[in-house]
Amino acid sequence: MDLELRHLKTIRAIADAGSLTKAASLLGLAQPALSAQLKRIERTLGGQLFERGRYGVRTTPLGQLVLGRARVVLPAVHQLQEEALRFARCQEQLPGFRVGATHGPLLGGLVDRLAAAYPGAPVTTRMSWSERQIAASVADGRLDYALIGTCGESPPPEPDRLTWREVARDPIFVMLAHDHPLAGAPEIELAELAGASWTDVPGDGCFADCFAAACARAGFAPSRVYETDTASCVHLVQVGRAVGLCRATFPPTPGMVTRPLAGTPLTWRHLVGWHPGALAADTATAVVGHVRAAHTEAAARSDSYARWLGTDRAPQAGAPATAVPRPAPRSRGFHNAGQGVN
Structure with a gap:
């Protein structure tokens, strides 16, 4: 068996994880499969790379040598790939x-x-x-x-x-079924939705934490949050199963309305x-x-956003002319990390 880059990545993953079990999980492999692969790599390199113990694995002198080379080779190959792609473009x-x-x-x-x-x-x-x-x-x-x-x-x-x-920044609005009791309100206090189930699309930031903090300040914790794709979010709102979170530019959709949250507790850039x-x-x-x-x-297509922009929420001084103006703060906002909203 010839040594390949993927073998060096495996060695590095085992060393970084400190155990075969953790490394297998990170690599998406079953532990027996990873153990068998490691044995083949060790036979190719001529000796044992890791000592297995009760509390994990530890590199042998040979393992330290190979790992040191791997930590040089892998970043160099990655850099080569980046440069080649840019050159080709x-x-x-x-x-x-x-x-x-x-x-x-x-x-x-x-x-x-x-x-x-x-x-x-x-x-x-x-x-x-x-x-x-x-x-x-x-x-x-x-x-x-x-x-x-x-x-x-x-x-x-x-x-x-x-x-x-x-490019721009928007307030976060809520999506409601057209026959929701609050659908006709010009804006909605977050506390008025304390008993609602919620729906949103996933992301790898912490918008969910910001939303939970906003709810806590309003005096409640969300009882249920459905994380799903945009079409399913819309469906759950239309049938009255949940209230959705969306950017103010969310397009008009049959069977539902979008409304601003009083005080603009959440914004999106x-x-x-x-x-x-x-x-x-x-x-x-x-x-x-x-x-x-x-x-x-997109902002012009949203009647609720146009009405919101026409109220007393005037552009802040110095706001970029090319972006939809950020609202003047009426209560403390949440400006932490990001997760997707519709």
Whole structure:
């Protein structure tokens, strides 16, 4: 058997985890399969790499040698892959737009505008509930742009490798069935929904923690939260099974309404990110402009958002003119980390 990169990754995973059981879980393998693989690797390298004990594993002198080399080789190969991908992208004749996005109302508008502005240029998309996964793909050269969101003032992922621009920020609204008792209210106190079940889409930040904190300040804890895809969230709201959380730009949908929360306890920032050393940096300003235009169009389609913007929540001084203005604070907001909302 020839030694391969995946074998070095296995050795590193075992050493980092400190036990075969933990390493197997991280690698998605059964422990017997990992043990058998380790034995094959050890035969290839000529000796035992780990001493197995009651409390886990410990590297042998040979294991320390191999592990030291692995910690040099693996990052070097990863860097080579990143550079090769970027170099290959730079050789293309047409500008390409590989956009990764989490769930939200802006991706369709961006694709439409890019296709109109750059006829013949390839535009491809990739969706994920994970902001971190999208950002890592851009940093590694597998995508050109990340279109994601974060809760409040929380920083976006990969801050050291990517350039980020804020496009706009929205208040978080609630989705209610059209016949909900509060559906006709101009805005809703969070405490008025104390007995409700809730629904939201998943994310890898802590929007859920911010929401729980907001509920605690309102004097209750959510009895039930359904985490599911956007279509299922809408269905649960339409049939009256739950109340949903959404960005204010959520499009009009039959059978339900969106309403602002009094005091704006939760806000959401729309962000575009790219690698500063990639070809995408050349068209980043144009892409940001297209996303801002898509956001403006999405906001205009929401009657409830238009009414909200027309109340006493005036733009704060110095708010970016290209973004929907952030509301003047009427109570303490939550500006921690991010998780997806519809």
